[in-house]
Amino acid sequence: MFVEIDGLKIFYNVEGNGNPVILLHGWGANSDSLFPISNYLKKIYQTVSLDLPGFGKSDIPLNSFNGDDYKNIVLKFINFLNLKNYVIIGHSFGGRIAIRIARENPDELKGLILIDSAGIREKKTEKQKISENTFKFLKKITTKLLKGESREKILDKLRNIFGSVDYKSQKGVMRDTLVKVVNEDLTSFLKEIKVKTLIIWGEKDKELPVKHAYIMYELIQNSKLFILKNCGHFPYLDNLPKVLSSIESFLEEIYGNS
Template sequence: MKMNIDNYSINYKITGHGETVVILQGWGTSMDLYDTIAGSINSHYRVIQLDFPGFGQSDEPKEPWSVDDYADFVLKFLNKLEVKEASFIGHSYGGRVIIKLASRDSLPIKINKLVLIDSAGILPKKTFKQKVRIKIFKTVNRLSRTKLAQAFFKDAIESWKSKQGSADYRNASPIMRQCLVKAVNEDLTAYLSKIKAETLLIWGDKDTATPISDAYIMEKAIPNAGLVVLKGAGHYSFLDQPYIFDRVMKSYFKIS
């Protein structure tokens, strides 16, 4: 299904009936990746899935959005669906958005439960090697904007730039790259203690994108949080350990 919000065409779908649960996706994914999560609970719940602007089949933002911009968008989206109360499930980047939402002092909707799956939000400490690489990148980037560089070395500079950064960064459009930079440079640790809703953390112990150490930080900081570690699972723990994940979800949402 499609919905128009602020002149953006947004892709979404709804399955099941009952109390509302909203699934927010990880960076650069399609909402269909999370069908198995929806399938774990939509026998008893109304599950809403959507593609964020710039993800899947939804229109890209016209300017670089911050995590707060995406949180504001989610509220507009739910308002259009007349959702007044919901639980939220977020994977990776979707977890960032949930943290920003759930930590706000006031919201137009009531949040019941939260599930954060291999969630992003903790800013890692940079190694000396990473700091050096960042400094080199910033220097080259600054020099590349000079007339001399553009005249004689434009192709070489663009080729070098295209090989820098993470796979998510390299695969993103110019606008979405700026959105990603805004996200990864913001540490959400200070927001965790403001989350009032009951929160389940689900993590793969082999996650290298958002390491298990992040899960322990969140478990300690969020007042009403519990952690389930899925052995042998990576950043997509719900896909790596589908049976155990399904049982955990059914237990948390009280589905017999």
């Protein structure tokens, strides 16, 4: 199904009955990526999944988005479906959006589940600083000395040399969007979250290290932490039964045995 929000067609899927659980996927993914979770929960709850703008079947924004833009789209989507007393599950980038909603618009939010969530920005290493400064310098020189197709070819080569995997996989507006969102540090938001929160993390996550889980657990007042051994950035793929068990227990605590 599709709905138009702020001129963008947003693809979504609603299954099951009962209390609503909204699932927000990670960067570069789509709503299908959380299917192992939604497919199980739909037996008891109403699961609501959407492709965030720029991903899956949803439209790409005309202009680059920041985290606040994504938050606003999701809130308008929730309002369109008239969802009340919902829980949000956010994985990685989806967790970043969920954190914003929990901190700024908590009225109808009953609980929060963060799975290997983005949101904490670490200080750049010296190697990262050198790489970033080199890219900026070479980009500036290229922009000044070259024009047209030649300039774009060189700039693309520079992006491929210095850009991250996520950056290389995106183009145009979504590249600019990535730069915006990864530079947003939500650490100060965490202590303002009041709703019950479950933090699930793969101990061997190489994209978002497990120390981020402990920081979130320390700062979010009413939170529980579940670390999965021998799991990476997608613990629900590495050990689905344990992830589902922890989510199910948390939802029962929030909603009761509904």
